[in-house]
Amino acid sequence: MKNIDWANLPFGYYKTNYNVRCYYRDGKWGEIEVSSSEHINIHMAATALHYGQEAFEGLKVFRGKDNKIRIFRWEENAKRMQNSARGIMMQPPPSELFFEMLKKVVLLNEEFVPPAGLGAALYVRPLLIGSGPQVGVKPAEEYLFLMFAGPVGPYFKEGFNPVDIQIIRDYDRAAPRGTGHIKVGGNYAASLVSSERAHKEGFATVLYLDACEKKYIDEAGPANFFAIKDNTYITPKSNSILPSITNLSLRELAADMGLKVEQRKVAVSELGDFEEVGACGTAAVISPIKRIVERETGQEFTYCPDGKPGPVSTKLYQRLKGIQEGETEDKFNWNTIL
Numbered sequence: 001m002k003n004i005d006w007a008n009l010p011f012g013y014y015k016t017n018y019n020v021r022c023y024y025r026d027g028k029w030g031e032i033e034v035s036s037s038e039h040i041n042i043h044m045a046a047t048a049l050h051y052g053q054e055a056f057e058g059l060k061v062f063r064g065k066d067n068k069i070r071i072f073r074w075e076e077n078a079k080r081m082q083n084s085a086r087g088i089m090m091q092p093p094p095s096e097l098f099f100e101m102l103k104k105v106v107l108l109n110e111e112f113v114p115p116a117g118l119g120a121a122l123y124v125r126p127l128l129i130g131s132g133p134q135v136g137v138k139p140a141e142e143y144l145f146l147m148f149a150g151p152v153g154p155y156f157k158e159g160f161n162p163v164d165i166q167i168i169r170d171y172d173r174a175a176p177r178g179t180g181h182i183k184v185g186g187n188y189a190a191s192l193v194s195s196e197r198a199h200k201e202g203f204a205t206v207l208y209l210d211a212c213e214k215k216y217i218d219e220a221g222p223a224n225f226f227a228i229k230d231n232t233y234i235t236p237k238s239n240s241i242l243p244s245i246t247n248l249s250l251r252e253l254a255a256d257m258g259l260k261v262e263q264r265k266v267a268v269s270e271l272g273d274f275e276e277v278g279a280c281g282t283a284a285v286i287s288p289i290k291r292i293v294e295r296e297t298g299q300e301f302t303y304c305p306d307g308k309p310g311p312v313s314t315k316l317y318q319r320l321k322g323i324q325e326g327e328t329e330d331k332f333n334w335n336t337i338l
């Protein structure tokens with residue numbers, strides 16, 4: 001293993017030894033190529049650059065105390081990437097290809113899989129882009145599917161810590177029948193102005209509302225939203241939310257722990273009733289929320305009266321982390337051991 005200060009790594013890009021690539025050309029996927037270059041060479045008229053034919057994924061790989069390497073729920077990432085590809089008319093990479101490339105990129109960079117117990121992981125970023133040229137608005141005929149990987153530290157250096165977030169009404173992230181439900185770069189482009197403003201104003205992220213009525217909660221920037229109330233796990237249902245695999249896993253764990261699970265429209269007016277609220281995603285698993293501020297009116301909702309994450313969020317967090325790190329029984333068979 002590399003000599004790296006694993007516990008203090010940020011969540012960011014880290015140069016490693018190799019990445020893997022595969023091209024779709026002439027109607028078929030080619031051989032998997034291994035590269036040590038951090039650059040790609042694509043046509044200047046590639047549809048990814050002009051018309052946003054771009055989708056990505058993010059998943060984590062953990063080393064357990066038993067030294068085994070575990071990949072968390074990669075089949076779900078493969079399925080979601082296929083769905084994203086279909087949503088913007090790209091060639092979907094088959095799950096077998098997804099796994100072959102994933103295995104290769106992890107094993108080639110094995111020395112960058114952090115040791116157990118530090119909260120660090122190897123983050124894998126699959127990327128699919130239209131690499132073939134078009135000037136008229138049309139899907140490309142050639143696609144590049146690549147994966148790179150790098151070690152990332154625990155999302156919160158101080159541990160599992162509550163954050164402040166902001167509700168805004170002057171920007172939308174995704175349209176009701178647009179591309180919010182797929183993991184494409186365009187959604188992130190649309191969120192940059194409002195999310196950078198939120199950071200400047202002291203918030204971890206923006207909580208976006210449904211673009212149509214501005215009455216219901218969609219999601220929190222790059223993470224889904226959930227709330228706990230009366231032994232119930234509540235999370236919004238909307239066409240413009242990206243279906244988070246962390247959220248899916250938390251719903252399954254919540255049900256297993258005896259909570260009721262509701263996936264339904266969640267009105268902003270309910271925020272005052274919740275006992276615990278949080279954002280969830282691969283990067284942090286759960287970011288407990290301690291304060292939600294309506295930017296327009298200044299209205300505030302506060303949680304975590306003792307400054308600490310709530311008991312249900314904490315239990316869910318520990319159970320999911322435990323499974324990922326090989327410390328808790330993997331009852332649902334979520335891990336693939338390499």
Ligand SMILES: *Cc1c(COP(=O)(O)O)cnc(C)c1O
Nearest residue numbers: 222223224242244245246281282
């Ligand atoms: C990736 C992503 C999430 C989190 O999904 P996970 O599968 O849990 O990592 C949530 N919202 C958006 C918009 C995303 O792109």
